[in-house]
Amino acid sequence: MRKPYIYIIGASMLLAPTSMWAQASLSPRTAVALSNTNGQKAHHSKLKAQNSNLKTLYVTIDPARTSWQALGLTPVALHANTATVRLSIDALQQLAKQEGVEYIQLTSGTSQMLNLARQEAGTDQIHKGTSLPQAYTGEGVVVGVVDAGFDYMHAAFRRPDDGQLRIKRVWEQGTQTLDGATAPTKYGYGIELNTPQLIEKAQGDSDTNSHGTHVAAIAAGSDAYKDGAYVGNAPDADIVLVALDLNESTNADISNAVQYIFDYADEVGKPCVVNLSLGNQDGPHDGTSTFDTMTDAMQGPGRLIVGAAGNHRTDAFHIDHTFASTADAPLRTFAKYKVAPSNSVSGGTIEIWGEKGTDFTVDIAAFSTVNKKDAV
Known part of the structure; x- marks a missing residue:
């Protein structure tokens, strides 16, 4: 059973x-x-x-x-x-x-999360080819980043030797407009920057957010600052960016973003890695959500998707329990009414998931941390 x-x-x-x-x-x-x-x-x-x-x-x-x-x-x-x-x-x-x-x-929007930097990943040894057949710097590979807050003109996205832009495509999914730019045909919304001229004309997707620049530079930055002391993991890779609308984007928009990047990689015949340093807490957290299964299906030889370790990795934000039989004692727990564990603002959602085809009941009681007599 x-x-x-x-x-x-x-x-x-x-x-x-x-x-x-x-x-x-x-x-x-x-x-x-x-x-x-x-x-x-x-x-x-x-x-x-x-x-x-x-x-x-x-x-x-x-x-x-x-x-x-x-x-x-x-x-x-x-x-x-x-x-x-x-x-x-x-x-x-x-x-x-x-x-x-x-x-x-229909899912909620996304929040941004950072992954570990190059030094903690041992990437320097890979760049040098230590104990490897050759050095690996991302040459001949497409690195895609789905995020928001990109500065397309940052030195990290140019070749240090000749200053040529390494960003090959950008899809801004929001409501921005730019003369000469239209929505990518297959996707039908946002604007696509598919020439160096359009990318340089746009400059970036945000004047107030730099998270995407930070993440993309860790993944594939080639900045010559201090003799390349702060280059990313794949400094010679081609770059494709998708700028999300953080106020409106859903998990399905992120799936579209990953597909857009893989479409480009197919077009140029190169292997591709897509980075997602963002996320939300929707779904059952067991790999069966629609986003998880579609993401798994997108991957294959020469196609990888990397997810950030998560800023909530040490937070008590999720609980699961397996019942051996219907006679088992009920699971009892407290859940704080907060948007996220690291956020002091109250609100948000609690999702409760059960195995398909299995009935269960849930009793809810509100408990005031201000006045413990207010529990209902």
């Missing part, structure tokens, strides 16, 4: 009113979004996306019962029976009722 389990993640309780939708299974945030179609925002989810009122989300279908064409959908990133699509909330409401739509997932 398969053992039931429960996952508890995050900060405030997210209850998904899924019973009103007869066909598709909905992720908690999708169900809440559909229950708030009167134009008002739920406290935990932004329903309005960019200027076009569209959201990027995951949709899984049963091809024996329907097709993307029959549903009137154009997949962007497609793997097996799951695709990323762009829909308005109104269109999503209708899609949830269609025959053959198995699962719809």
Whole structure:
């Protein structure tokens, strides 16, 4: 017998009113979004996306019962029976009722996280070729970075010998505009900077954020400052950047970003590594979320995705439990009502996940840390 389990993640309780939708299974945030179609925002989810009122989300279908064409959908990133699509909330409401739509997932936005620097990874020895057949500096490889806050003109993204720009493509997913730049054809939103002239004209995606520059420089920087003392892990690699809209981007937008970078690598016939120094706490944390399974499917020979170790790696932010039988004593725990463990601001979400096909119940009690008599 398969053992039931429960996952508890995050900060405030997210209850998904899924019973009103007869066909598709909905992720908690999708169900809440559909229950708030009167134009008002739920406290935990932004329903309005960019200027076009569209959201990027995951949709899984049963091809024996329907097709993307029959549903009137154009997949962007497609793997097996799951695709990323762009829909308005109104269109999503209708899609949830269609025959053959198995699962719809709308996720929250992202937060940025940093990984370890070159010195702690032993990269210097790789650059020198110590105990290796040759030195490895990223030459002939594409390094993609999905983030926000890029300075395209930074010295780390130029060749030290001739000053040529090493950034080959940029996709800004937000609402920016630039004369001569249009959305990448396959993806249909944001703007693509696909020439050195457009990249230099744009200069960067943000005047106030530098996180992406920091991360991309660690991954592939070639700055000659202090004789290259601070070069990145792959200083000779070609670079492709995707700048997220941190206020609106979903996990599906990140999947699109990874696919965009791999598309370029396929175009030029080079191996590729994509770095994600960002994340959120959505999902069951067991590798079965739609983002996890699609990310796994994207990888293969010459295609790797690297995720940051995570700024929350030492925080008590997640608990799981396996019940041996229905007679087991219940799991009891406290969860702080906070956006993140490192954040003092209250709010956020708690997600509770169980094994598919297994019933379980959850009792919720609020406990005041200010006045312990206020527990309910």
